[in-house]
Amino acid sequence: MIALTVNGSPQEVDLPGDMPLLWALREGLNLTGTKFGCGIASCGACTVLVDGVAEKSCQVALSDAAGKSITTIEGLGAPGALHALQAAWVKAQVAQCGYCQSGQIMRAAGLLAETPDPSDAEIDAAMESNLCRCGTYPRIRAAIKDAAQQMKGL
Structure with a gap:
């Protein structure tokens, strides 16, 4: 066990x-x-x-x-509630096929835990190891920035 x-x-x-x-x-x-x-x-x-x-x-x-x-x-989120990243993903309409999105969100969660207010370059560097075949990278970056701002307010 x-x-x-x-x-x-x-x-x-x-x-x-x-x-x-x-x-x-x-x-x-x-x-x-x-x-x-x-x-x-x-x-x-x-x-x-x-x-x-x-x-x-x-x-x-x-x-x-x-x-x-x-x-x-x-x-990731509280029971019955979305995490700020999940809410930002929905708001930015990041997902197309959606297959990679749970991995993208978890990578972003790790980034925000380490760097609460990341720059575009820091987001790109952290997220480069997660691929999106649909190419929603600009929306991913926007969602991460939005979530970072929301999390600052908590």
């Missing part, structure tokens, strides 16, 4: 330690908001927060996540 905290709740999973965290979340805990994109850490669709840091879950072994706090897109 591997113990970890997922979205604030203690969890124990009886899965192989070398299984990628991505599959433990999706198959073991039925948290399907974290997406499989490429499996080789090239796209970022599987991004989650591990102890507050954005990580590509396809490359994190379940055993390496033991004892850590994992936040997925399902646990």
Whole structure:
């Protein structure tokens, strides 16, 4: 059994330690908001927060996540409420196909936790490892800036 905290709740999973965290979340805990994109850490669709840091879950072994706090897109906002980033994503109409968006939002959450008022260059640098086939990068940047402003007011 591997113990970890997922979205604030203690969890124990009886899965192989070398299984990628991505599959433990999706198959073991039925948290399907974290997406499989490429499996080789090239796209970022599987991004989650591990102890507050954005990580590509396809490359994190379940055993390496033991004892850590994992936040997925399902646990980002308060129960029944959107996180400022999720609200900004909706407001800016970022998503087209939407497949990459949970990973984009989680990468942005990691950025804002580290840099609460990022410049355009800081946003671009942080987000460059997450790909969007629809090319909504300008809207992603606008949503992150909007969320940063909203979060300042909290």
